[in-house]
Amino acid sequence: MKILVVNAGSSSLKYQLFDMDTETVIVKGGAERIGIPGSVLKHKTKDGEKIIEQDMPNHKVAMQLVLHALVHPEYGVIRSMDEIDAVGHRVLHSGSDFDRSVLLDDEVLAICKKNAELGPLHMPANILGMEACREVMPNTPMALVFDTAFHATMPPHAYLYAIDYDDYKNYKIRRYGFHGTSHKYVSQEAIKYLGKPAEQTKIVTCHLGGGSSISAVLGGKCIDTSMGFTPLAGVPMGTRSGDIDPAVLEFLAEKKGYSLPECITYLNKKCGVAGISGVSSDFRDLTKAADEEGNERAKLALDVFCYGVKKYIGAYAAALNGLDCLVFTAGIGENTWEVRRMICDGLDYLGITLDPEQNGRRNDGSIHDISGKDSRVKVLVIPTNEELVIARETKELVEA
Ligand code: ADP
Numbered sequence: 001m002k003i004l005v006v007n008a009g010s011s012s013l014k015y016q017l018f019d020m021d022t023e024t025v026i027v028k029g030g031a032e033r034i035g036i037p038g039s040v041l042k043h044k045t046k047d048g049e050k051i052i053e054q055d056m057p058n059h060k061v062a063m064q065l066v067l068h069a070l071v072h073p074e075y076g077v078i079r080s081m082d083e084i085d086a087v088g089h090r091v092l093h094s095g096s097d098f099d100r101s102v103l104l105d106d107e108v109l110a111i112c113k114k115n116a117e118l119g120p121l122h123m124p125a126n127i128l129g130m131e132a133c134r135e136v137m138p139n140t141p142m143a144l145v146f147d148t149a150f151h152a153t154m155p156p157h158a159y160l161y162a163i164d165y166d167d168y169k170n171y172k173i174r175r176y177g178f179h180g181t182s183h184k185y186v187s188q189e190a191i192k193y194l195g196k197p198a199e200q201t202k203i204v205t206c207h208l209g210g211g212s213s214i215s216a217v218l219g220g221k222c223i224d225t226s227m228g229f230t231p232l233a234g235v236p237m238g239t240r241s242g243d244i245d246p247a248v249l250e251f252l253a254e255k256k257g258y259s260l261p262e263c264i265t266y267l268n269k270k271c272g273v274a275g276i277s278g279v280s281s282d283f284r285d286l287t288k289a290a291d292e293e294g295n296e297r298a299k300l301a302l303d304v305f306c307y308g309v310k311k312y313i314g315a316y317a318a319a320l321n322g323l324d325c326l327v328f329t330a331g332i333g334e335n336t337w338e339v340r341r342m343i344c345d346g347l348d349y350l351g352i353t354l355d356p357e358q359n360g361r362r363n364d365g366s367i368h369d370i371s372g373k374d375s376r377v378k379v380l381v382i383p384t385n386e387e388l389v390i391a392r393e394t395k396e397l398v399e400a
Contacts, residue, residue, distance in 0.1 A: 003391045007090040008129025013062045018391040027077045031062040043069045050075045063132040087142040088394030092122035099152035101393040104142040143394040150180030153221040177225035179207045181389040183215040186329045186382040202320040209330030210238050216316035224319050235308040238281030241271035277301035283336045306342035317350050323377050329384040334363045351376030
């Protein structure tokens with residue numbers, strides 16, 4: 001079975017074609033600058049990358065171009081579109097309507113449109129991706145895999161904000177959480193690695209990338225997560241502030257003359273480790289500036305980030321009433337060993353220690369146990385694979 005995974009952003013459309021018999025990627029790529037002059041499709045096969053420069057005024061044209069590339073006689077990988085058995089779409093927000101992946105139909109599409117206001121940066125693009133695919137491949141079954149769905153098992157005391165209950169009821173203002181496919185994948189991999197029944201496991205998963213979030217996973221189910229109503233909440237991130245006293249908004253608006261939307265843009269784009277350091281949002285630049293150049297603000301940014309993550313680990317150990325396993329994943333979690341060291345430093349009280357040599361080893365794409373010999377908690381680096389989760393869930397739905 002061949003499954004195409006589609007991740008549509010506002011001006012991009014990323015794709016991966018999976019052979020699900022072997023769970024391998026046949027080809028991947030992405031259309032960039034959709035609707036902006038200079039659109040380009042980058043199509044990566046095992047033989048190399050093909051760059052196709054062509055005007056893509058909208059997502060439908062981009063999708064047509066992707067399909068064209070997939071069946072191209074020279075750099076294509078399939079003979080015809082009919083070889084694609086199903087499409088899996090990555091979708092940001094399920095609202096309170098779906099607690100799992102679903103097959104796309106008119107009714108589901110209408111619900112997604114209703115929920116678009118919950119994710120104004122991503123949902124309109126996700127919907128454009130669905131519509132473009134349906135137009136270009138009208139007979140191919142499609143599944144939607146939501147970033148929020150894994151967190152649907154959170155109990156009310158974890159997802160409710162302490163606001164007027166009627167506002168929660170009327171406007172669905174609550175914690176949703178994001179990066180769900182990643183937290184789900186790495187927690188399931190960790191459970192397999194631990195070799196215990198899922199019900200007996202207490203895991204904290206740290207997805208540390210461009211955006212970062214932490215989840216508490218009890219018996220294989222999410223019971224809390226650090227992102228909230230939007231992906232702006234939780235730990236500090238590359239350019240996002242993470243948790244902040246909401247009263248800062250009014251103060252900022254007054255001091256800098258910002259409107260409310262400008263305040264939110266500021267918190268999304270100008271803050272985080274980039275804001276503190278003034279160096280970069282990229283942790284490779286930050287560790288270099290801190291370690292090699294003695295840049296004090298880069299050091300401070302790393303300290304604030306690591307302290308933020310450490311506090312969540314402590315909080316979630318309390319929520320789980322114990323901890324068996326701590327997982328690091330995504331760009332920073334998988335690669336930046338200094339950050340893992342700083343986060344775990346001083347957590348021996350919780351039973352967390354690291355093996356410095358293992359922690360310093362380069363990530364080779366497999367599960368990597370970095371726990372110290374005396375560590376009561378297994379500390380694992382697990383490369384995430386959100387696209388594979390999407391492909392697996394799509395396959396399951398289509399076969400059912
Ligand atoms: P996104 O949320 O954009 O998908 P990633 O999970 O790719 O983000 O994480 C990006 C972050 O990972 C950057 O801050 C980057 O510095 C950090 N990182 C550190 N080492 C590496 C590496 N070897 N490869 C990729 N990213 C790395």
